[in-house]
Amino acid sequence: MIQDIAPWRLDNAFLPIEPDVRDLVLDLTAEGILLAENEPRLPCVEEWRAWSPSDNTSLIYAFRVIRDENASCDEDEGSLADERRFFLALRDSEASLSVPEGWRRTPPSALRPLPSPLPLAAATALHLSRWYDARRFCGRCGSALRRSERERAMLCPACGNVEYPVIAPCVIVAVTDKDRLLLTRYARAGAPRFVLVAGFVEIGETAEQAAAREVMEETGLKIKRLRYVGSQPWGLSGTLAIGFTAELDGSDRVCLDTSELSEAVWVKRDALPPCPDLSSLTMDMILRFSRGEL
């Protein structure tokens, strides 16, 4: 999955530090993240500064990845340092922003199948940059916010309001009926592949209640024996996904919510479609069910 980046691990603690020329830059716009044209590689600060003449852009510390000392050394990665620090490029405006020669912009979601830790770094950077972009002004009094020097937060100098990054919890439910799994397909355009029932946790409910409610709302099915599988940070949509399995309780007749789904079908364990990539908890759960592990 996207968060499984061994032998690396993500250290998300905020550090009040300035970038070094060798640190990496996460430069995101609506067109995507800046990568080298011929390889999935982020620019280092030195490369990025040589191109970015704009004085309305600042580099903000984001996070770092560290290679665990006890992890076995992969020969292909043997030349990498034991720590990589990432800085987010934040700009006041994207107007007239060009892509430098030798570089390209790619949607972070397109990086999902790549080897770790780039997909996780890009997805987390997208989550952070959207948050920074939406926190320019105080939601309480309207004053311009400023960045905290001590923690990952935005402060209002006028009313004292403090804004922290927002993470939206959502549930993913693998509904099973003996050797069958319920697969769904979103109704929205461009949703080509099967997924599992999923939805956001609403105000005032537990993740377990959200799971039962989403299954009922989207498919009209009742569930029982809800069991926690695992969780996953999914910066591409700013969420923390919480995965469950559940058994069908009663009738298997689907009553589809066509505003959300175009399809919901029972598929036997040995007839499940192949998973295009295993970066998401949804695909991981489908694969594990097909192997008899869920």
Ligand SMILES: [Zn+2]
């Ligand atoms: Zn305020």
